[in-house]
Amino acid sequence: MNTDPRIEDxxxxxxxxxxxxxxxxFGDFATAEDAVQEALLAxxxxxxxxxxxxxPRGWLIQVGYRRMIELVRGEQxxxxxxxxxxRQGPGDRQYAPAADEELTAERDDTLVLLFLCCHPALTPTSxxxxxxxxxxxxxxxxxxxxxxxxxxxxxxxxxxxxHRIRASGLPFRMPxxxxxxxxxxxxxxxxxxxxxxxxxxxxxxxxxxxxxxxxAIRLARALHTLLPDDSESAGLLALMVLTEARGPSRxxxxxxxxxxxxxxxxxxxxxxxxxxxxxxTQALPRGPVGPYQVQAAIxxxxxxxxxxxxxxxxxxxxxxxxxxxxxxxxxxALNRAVATAMVHGPAAGLAALDALTHxxxxxxxxxxxxxxxxxxxxxxxxxxxxxxxxxxxxRASSRPEQLYLTxxxxxLASGSKGDPPAAAKP
Amino acid sequence: MKYxxxxxxxxxxxxxxSIDTWTQDEVRAHIAFMGEVNEKLTAAxxxxxxxxxxGPQQARIVRAGEGGVPVVTEGPFAExxxxxxxxxxxxxxxxxxxxxxxxxISTAPGPGGRPLNMPIEVHxxxxxxxxxx
Numbered sequence: 001m002n003t004d005p006r007i008e009d010x011x012x013x014x015x016x017x018x019x020x021x022x023x024x025x026f027g028d029f030a031t032a033e034d035a036v037q038e039a040l041l042a043x044x045x046x047x048x049x050x051x052x053x054x055x056p057r058g059w060l061i062q063v064g065y066r067r068m069i070e071l072v073r074g075e076q077x078x079x080x081x082x083x084x085x086x087r088q089g090p091g092d093r094q095y096a097p098a099a100d101e102e103l104t105a106e107r108d109d110t111l112v113l114l115f116l117c118c119h120p121a122l123t124p125t126s127x128x129x130x131x132x133x134x135x136x137x138x139x140x141x142x143x144x145x146x147x148x149x150x151x152x153x154x155x156x157x158x159x160x161x162x163h164r165i166r167a168s169g170l171p172f173r174m175p176x177x178x179x180x181x182x183x184x185x186x187x188x189x190x191x192x193x194x195x196x197x198x199x200x201x202x203x204x205x206x207x208x209x210x211x212x213x214x215x216a217i218r219l220a221r222a223l224h225t226l227l228p229d230d231s232e233s234a235g236l237l238a239l240m241v242l243t244e245a246r247g248p249s250r251x252x253x254x255x256x257x258x259x260x261x262x263x264x265x266x267x268x269x270x271x272x273x274x275x276x277x278x279x280x281t282q283a284l285p286r287g288p289v290g291p292y293q294v295q296a297a298i299x300x301x302x303x304x305x306x307x308x309x310x311x312x313x314x315x316x317x318x319x320x321x322x323x324x325x326x327x328x329x330x331x332x333a334l335n336r337a338v339a340t341a342m343v344h345g346p347a348a349g350l351a352a353l354d355a356l357t358h359x360x361x362x363x364x365x366x367x368x369x370x371x372x373x374x375x376x377x378x379x380x381x382x383x384x385x386x387x388x389x390x391x392x393x394x395r396a397s398s399r400p401e402q403l404y405l406t407x408x409x410x411x412l413a414s415g416s417k418g419d420p421p422a423a424a425k426p
Numbered sequence: 427m428k429y430x431x432x433x434x435x436x437x438x439x440x441x442x443x444s445i446d447t448w449t450q451d452e453v454r455a456h457i458a459f460m461g462e463v464n465e466k467l468t469a470a471x472x473x474x475x476x477x478x479x480x481g482p483q484q485a486r487i488v489r490a491g492e493g494g495v496p497v498v499t500e501g502p503f504a505e506x507x508x509x510x511x512x513x514x515x516x517x518x519x520x521x522x523x524x525x526x527x528x529x530x531i532s533t534a535p536g537p538g539g540r541p542l543n544m545p546i547e548v549h550x551x552x553x554x555x556x557x558x559x
Contacts, residue, residue: 123519126471148428149474149517157471399552 007047010056011040015137018060020109022068023172029116030162031071032064033134039064040137110135111226112174114219117161118186121168126161127190128197133158135222136215146212147197184227188236188292191220195240213244224279234283235293242276242299245269257404261308273303294323313342330361338371346379366395370405377412386412428474428551429524431514431531436545442536455535460512463531467516472527476514485509511544515551524548 015036022032039060053059117131129147132138138146144154175183198213220237227233249263280296298319305311320336333356341349353372362368373388389409396402445453460478467473479485483500491497514531518524528546536542 125517125519147517152468153471153473153517156469160469160471397550397553402552 004048007044007052010052011043011060012137014057014060015040016110016113016135017057018064019134020113020172021061022064023113024109025065026068026072027172028072028166029172030166032068033162035064035068035071036060037133037139038067040139108174110222112172114187114223115175115180115183116165116170116172118183118190119165119168119170120183120186121164122161124190124193126157126164127186128193129154129157130161130165131190131219132194132215136219138215184230184233187223188233191216191223192236192240192292194219195243213240213247216240217244229286231283231286231288232290232292234279235290235296238276238279238283238296239292239299241272241279242296242303245272245276245303251400254403255400256407257400259404260302265306268303273300276300277304289322289326291323291327294319294326298323311342313339317343330356330359331367333359334362334367334371338374341375341378346375349375350379364395366392366397366401366405369395370401373405373408377408382412385409427520427524427553428515428517429521429527430547430549430551431516431524431528432510432547432549433512433514433531434508434545434547435511436508442540442542448537452535452537452539455539459534463514463534467514467527472516472518472523474515474517476512478512479510482509521548521550524550 018039019032019036022035023029026032042063043056043060047053047056113135114131117134118127122130129143132143132146133140140155140158141151143158144151147154174180194212195216198211198216217237217240220233220240223233224230224237245268246260246263247269249265249267250258252258276296277300280293280300283293284297298316301312301316301319317336317339320332320339324332324336334353337349337352337356340352350372353368353375356362356368369388369392373385373392376382376388377385386409389405389412393402393405393409396405445456448456464473464476467476485500487499489497489499514527516524516527518527525548528548532543532546533541534544
């Protein structure tokens with residue numbers, strides 16, 4: 001199908017709104033989702049030849065609504081729906097909004113959808129898939145392609161996720177106020193998971209590039225628009241934008257990693273950096289300060305520095321100390337040790353790493369060996385650095401990281417001094 | 427996380443006779459089990475790929491000779507103690523889950539319906555770099 005990209009963008013924007021309207025009216029997310037998919041398919045085939053309808057959103061709601069009626073009429077679906085209504089009790093479905101709702105309802109619907117898709121009963125991979133389809137408006141085949149699994153597998157994953165939501169009996173409305181902070185944490189995690197997955201795709205000549213990092217940023221932007229006063233959601237968006245700004249210079253021609261110290265900073269996206277810095281600068285004083293804001297602040301310091309040497313390492317070290325208090329993860333402790341080396345020298349950094357050796361999460365982890373290798377190289381202990389780089393490469397689970405570590409070891413072993421010590425890994 | 431599960435037929439680690447000596451029902455039960463495994467993986471959204479491979483007599487070893495010309499030898503040979511019988515690629519939540527799946531596959535029935543307990547190698551598929559680097 002060779003659809004006009006403008007139509008695709010419009011469909012993606014409207015999909016969550018239409019899904020929101022139908023789910024709320026029928027109180028059945030799973031069936032509404034099926035109906036919306038069919039309405040989208042109809043639009044994608046008809047609009048390019050027949051032209052855009054006067055009211056695209058109304059058109060989609062109409063078609064989805066009709067399909068929904070058909071689906072609900074089926075005997076099985078009726079029984080399911082009766083169960084669902086019985087479970088929800090009265091009151092819940094009394095609210096039947098008019099066909100043309102106010103903008104606020106659309107916005108709320110998107111947020112409700114996000115909360116629903118990031119449901120605690122779902123596994124993270126299912127939540128990611130469902131979010132991309134229901135809120136991001138991506139097709140199953142696009143999501144499957146992005147995750148390099150067969151379409152049937154992804155379809156199954158999505159349908160199981162929908163069943164699980166149905167089985168949980170959750171009505172289509174905002175979670176109770178008390179539940180909301182926890183659910184919002186899950187929403188941010190799912191969006192960040194989509195973002196981190198984003199590096200896999202070097203999409204080919206497909207219908208539309210499914211760039212997961214860009215999609216995650218789009219959704220994080222939507223979340224920030226819906227909840228402008230939530231400082232952590234602003235922090236999440238800032239972190240993504242600031243990380244993505246360095247994206248193209250992070251890997252070399254064969255897909256190998258390029259360490260922060262060796263990246264060509266002139267290729268960093270200055271506009272994105274300015275946006276990210278502004279976001280985190282506004283968010284931080286508003287509080288409460290959460291881990292995404294702190295990570296964004298660290299990313300901002302890296303992004304604004306003209307070189308590794310001129311990076312504000314004392315400030316970064318201080319932020320890692322804050323982050324460690326907030327989340328206390330061993331990976332954060334490891335990063336703090338590297339920042340310690342940049343401020344107080346490699347010996348201090350290595351001492352900090354030694355303290356982590358017995359952490360069960362880090363023992364045998366390639367990151368620990370990689371950090372140690374960098375600090376030994378920084379200290380001029382080449383033999384130890386080579387051994388540690390090799391040990392790290394043997395354990396690395398990412399191909400680009402493994403290539404990077406192997407090349408680092410090879411460069412030291414061949415005696416070439418190479419670039420300045422690249423201990424500067426955030 | 428993707429994992430490759432390799433089903434090794436190992437004469438050393440197991441005590442079952444070669445599959446061509448099994449009864450038809452035993453072979454049928456074995457194949458039905460593999461079919462069920464694949465259906466379950468698909469239903470769980472964990473299936474990426476999976477295939478059974480031809481026997482060692484059909485396998486060839488290829489090396490590049492002079493000028494890149496393929497030099498083909500037959501093998502792995504019949505006396506080989508181990509050979510690759512099939513593989514799966516699964517996309518699952520955790521390394522523990524991959525191990526669980528492998529253990530389940532290892533219970534495939536053999537002669538007399540007894541589980542074969544054949545060794546299954548579990549290899550993580552290398553991924554893209556993590557974000558925080």
